[in-house]
Amino acid sequence: xxxxxxxxxxxxxxxxCPTYRVLGEEMDSPRGRIYLMRxxxxxxxxxxxxxxxxxxxxxxxxxxxxxxxxxxxxGSLLEATRGQIERRGIRSPxxxxxxxxxxxxxxxxxxxxxALLPALRLYQGSGLxxxxxxxxxxxxxxxxxxxxxxxxxVPGVGSARLEELTPARGGKPRGRAGLLVGCVQRFxxxxxxxxxxxxxxxxxxEVVAPREQGCCGALHLHSGRLDDFRAMAKQLVAxxxxxxxxxxxxxxxxxxxxxxxxxxxxxPEAEAFSQKVKDISExxxxxxxxxxxxxxxxxxxDACHLAHGQKVRAEPRAxxxxxxxxxxxxLAESDLCCGSAGxxxxxxxxxxxxxxxxxxxxxxxxxxxxVAAGNPGCIMQMDRACRALGLNVEIVHPVSxxxxxxxxxx
Amino acid sequence: MSVEAGLIRALTGxxxxxxxxxxxxxxxxxxxxxxxFYKGIPDVVVLPESAEQAAAVVRLCRGAxxxxxxxxxxxxxxxGAMAPQGGVMVSMTxxxxxxxxxxxxxxxxxxPGLINLWLSNATRERGYFFAPDPSSQxxxxxxxxxxxxxxxxxxxxxxxxxxxxxxxxxxxxxxxVVWVGGKAQDRPGYDLTxxxxxxxxxxxxxxxxxxxxxxxxxxxxxxxxxxxxIEDASETVSAIIADGIVPAALEMLDEVMIRAIEExxxxxxxxxxxxxxxxxxxxxxxEIEAQAVRIEKICRDHLxxxxxxxxxxxxxALLWKGxxxxxxxxxxxxxxxxxxxxxxxxxxxxxxxxxxLAISARHRLVFANVFHAGDGNLHPIxxxxxxxxxxxxxxxxxxxxxxxxxxxxxxxxxxEHGVGLDKAKNLPYQFADADLNFMARLRxxxxxxxxxxxxxxLPDHPACGEGFRPVAPTLPGGTWV
Numbered sequence: 001x002x003x004x005x006x007x008x009x010x011x012x013x014x015x016x017c018p019t020y021r022v023l024g025e026e027m028d029s030p031r032g033r034i035y036l037m038r039x040x041x042x043x044x045x046x047x048x049x050x051x052x053x054x055x056x057x058x059x060x061x062x063x064x065x066x067x068x069x070x071x072x073x074x075g076s077l078l079e080a081t082r083g084q085i086e087r088r089g090i091r092s093p094x095x096x097x098x099x100x101x102x103x104x105x106x107x108x109x110x111x112x113x114x115a116l117l118p119a120l121r122l123y124q125g126s127g128l129x130x131x132x133x134x135x136x137x138x139x140x141x142x143x144x145x146x147x148x149x150x151x152x153x154v155p156g157v158g159s160a161r162l163e164e165l166t167p168a169r170g171g172k173p174r175g176r177a178g179l180l181v182g183c184v185q186r187f188x189x190x191x192x193x194x195x196x197x198x199x200x201x202x203x204x205x206e207v208v209a210p211r212e213q214g215c216c217g218a219l220h221l222h223s224g225r226l227d228d229f230r231a232m233a234k235q236l237v238a239x240x241x242x243x244x245x246x247x248x249x250x251x252x253x254x255x256x257x258x259x260x261x262x263x264x265x266x267x268p269e270a271e272a273f274s275q276k277v278k279d280i281s282e283x284x285x286x287x288x289x290x291x292x293x294x295x296x297x298x299x300x301x302d303a304c305h306l307a308h309g310q311k312v313r314a315e316p317r318a319x320x321x322x323x324x325x326x327x328x329x330x331l332a333e334s335d336l337c338c339g340s341a342g343x344x345x346x347x348x349x350x351x352x353x354x355x356x357x358x359x360x361x362x363x364x365x366x367x368x369x370x371v372a373a374g375n376p377g378c379i380m381q382m383d384r385a386c387r388a389l390g391l392n393v394e395i396v397h398p399v400s401x402x403x404x405x406x407x408x409x410x
Numbered sequence: 411m412s413v414e415a416g417l418i419r420a421l422t423g424x425x426x427x428x429x430x431x432x433x434x435x436x437x438x439x440x441x442x443x444x445x446x447f448y449k450g451i452p453d454v455v456v457l458p459e460s461a462e463q464a465a466a467v468v469r470l471c472r473g474a475x476x477x478x479x480x481x482x483x484x485x486x487x488x489x490g491a492m493a494p495q496g497g498v499m500v501s502m503t504x505x506x507x508x509x510x511x512x513x514x515x516x517x518x519x520x521x522p523g524l525i526n527l528w529l530s531n532a533t534r535e536r537g538y539f540f541a542p543d544p545s546s547q548x549x550x551x552x553x554x555x556x557x558x559x560x561x562x563x564x565x566x567x568x569x570x571x572x573x574x575x576x577x578x579x580x581x582x583x584x585x586x587v588v589w590v591g592g593k594a595q596d597r598p599g600y601d602l603t604x605x606x607x608x609x610x611x612x613x614x615x616x617x618x619x620x621x622x623x624x625x626x627x628x629x630x631x632x633x634x635x636x637x638x639x640i641e642d643a644s645e646t647v648s649a650i651i652a653d654g655i656v657p658a659a660l661e662m663l664d665e666v667m668i669r670a671i672e673e674x675x676x677x678x679x680x681x682x683x684x685x686x687x688x689x690x691x692x693x694x695x696x697e698i699e700a701q702a703v704r705i706e707k708i709c710r711d712h713l714x715x716x717x718x719x720x721x722x723x724x725x726x727a728l729l730w731k732g733x734x735x736x737x738x739x740x741x742x743x744x745x746x747x748x749x750x751x752x753x754x755x756x757x758x759x760x761x762x763x764x765x766x767l768a769i770s771a772r773h774r775l776v777f778a779n780v781f782h783a784g785d786g787n788l789h790p791i792x793x794x795x796x797x798x799x800x801x802x803x804x805x806x807x808x809x810x811x812x813x814x815x816x817x818x819x820x821x822x823x824x825x826e827h828g829v830g831l832d833k834a835k836n837l838p839y840q841f842a843d844a845d846l847n848f849m850a851r852l853r854x855x856x857x858x859x860x861x862x863x864x865x866x867x868l869p870d871h872p873a874c875g876e877g878f879r880p881v882a883p884t885l886p887g888g889t890w891v
Binding site for chain 2: 005011012025026031039050051
């Protein structure tokens, strides 16, 4: 409530809000959403499906938090209010709760994801995907089509295995790093995890990726399913109980949630855990890495949960600039959400597609051939948006570029 | 007057379903601008995408005798973009295109919803900018700037909004679409552009604006001088102006404000000083170097504690970010506040600041000061806690006393925020009945039926019987007028 009162209604957040930029409507702006949350808290209005709808449409990108001079903690206010809406079972008919529930029952469960992968592999490998896309067979099915279009190339069976323990390989010893492997990351972009471990090892870290680690619960947190989130968070904290000096995340959404465990769990162990969490770019930025030439033009999109959620902006850029031959060109409004936002692009495909289109237009203006972004969801979303625009660019995690440039000692 | 379902259907016919906000939840968020003290929920909000749609909305409302309240980004500080009588609110946020940039003629034509700063962002590479820079410029719309005739820090040198408007398109309250002014200088006849700027939506809806663009200065120098008393800082301001220097900007911030800014923005203002002057010089390099030397001497003569020059663009930008977001950081220091916008002749600044300190002490209230010292335009933020019994009354009383102190020194009730609902009652302090009635009759020329933004700008009951009297506003309980 004090957080809500801190809003002075100045509106500085408005231009930084993706949904306001598209719609121009007060109730779909941060200031308007805060106003609605406060009106509900003051008992002026009830928590209605219409109110829920305006909160559902929020990406939770927290661009407004960066903009806010008064320090309104919008993200946690939103999550707390979504929690209340969820508990009371208030549903907006326009919001796609079915898809949301389906995804929340899938992504965080490694065994379920693992079971799905062979089918996806077959779909892509057999040429069926090419047929479906070529003939537009999914055109009549909006949800399915959205999910299908976002599907990245599913990695092969034997690709990029990540050992539970990777020994330090170079530099001065830096201690032990615990690696969060994520849900989407470990199944769709396992290379990024392997590359992260390689870079950490080259920087002097012993890397441990506990096998028993589950989902961090970020998706549940952002959807207001706080009980599920807390259970997952506790489990994750427990799985990193071993002796690690730093806990490394390479997915911005996960990293941001991990850093907030202290706030949401209110217990000393979770607080201590959160204190140790760092994004991979924060860890590597001052590490000695032997980097070779990589003559490419790259632009960088700020993942919201890095720039706004964790205030990490300079480190990824500084790292990319360290690669000899790499030319980094700035992307206009790089901290405006691309429309990915966790599972948002699956449950709000219309708004997400429009934001993706705008991001792709800005990417086109840079002339870069590679876009770097520190979050798997953003990579999928921009990949699809650029494809839709006929733009031939590669979307990668910054870690992948560093790994390409890394010259390891034999 | 409440809006009937039939009217909403007709509005939907004009702007489409996606252009109408009719739910309670949606409308509620439009019940106030930044002056959250005044609340009035519109019966419906429409978001036109063209002047044609806007004109059709006005004609429809005129026929139905329904009030219209225009709204830009909703950053106003006077209760202008809220609907005390309900009716139809017309949000201009979707009309935000740049229609033309004409560098050869140094002007641009834009739609009213365009955010002020976006215009300068779009022309900066070509060496041009739009000079009026209200502190809200990162969010406020050019239409809103025109309607309130907004000022800003750099208006000290460059002049206020009206000095930069070459022409505009308006849908009058009668539903006519008229273009006034234009690219050619010295147009014959009445200066209608000048009349329409600052009308606060009481004449009609501004649907396009032709603005002047200025060439970026050759160089900029930003100085920061800190003082151990507000009086020393005030005397310095008067001395700089008396010396014949017109800085691009001359802003004062006091200790309370600096503390809040540093907490929220970390802009690099010296903590602990009682007052800081932010002084910007721009123009030909040789000229500003010479001026800087004179200003530094004046500051030292007035016991400046520290003098600093911003070393690069990033440092300068950060200082300005602190200054421009000052109104936004006050949530960090107070739960509630009143914001004054009174003006004194700038030679009277030291006097009025002394008076302000006395008023603040008398009412046991904290004042946070951040203002255009060079213009004599005061913006004390009177901090109070609405949960403490009696504090609101003390704040209102202090506000009133300060206003009268400014008027006694030959000042004005408002400098740049406009009149709106907040200050309409204060106009009789400054204008004779005949003046107010003349303004009321002028208003009726543009808006014969009194549907445009009723209750704003002019007091409800001009003393003389012939004055235009809009329907008395019905305000929700607890509203302070």
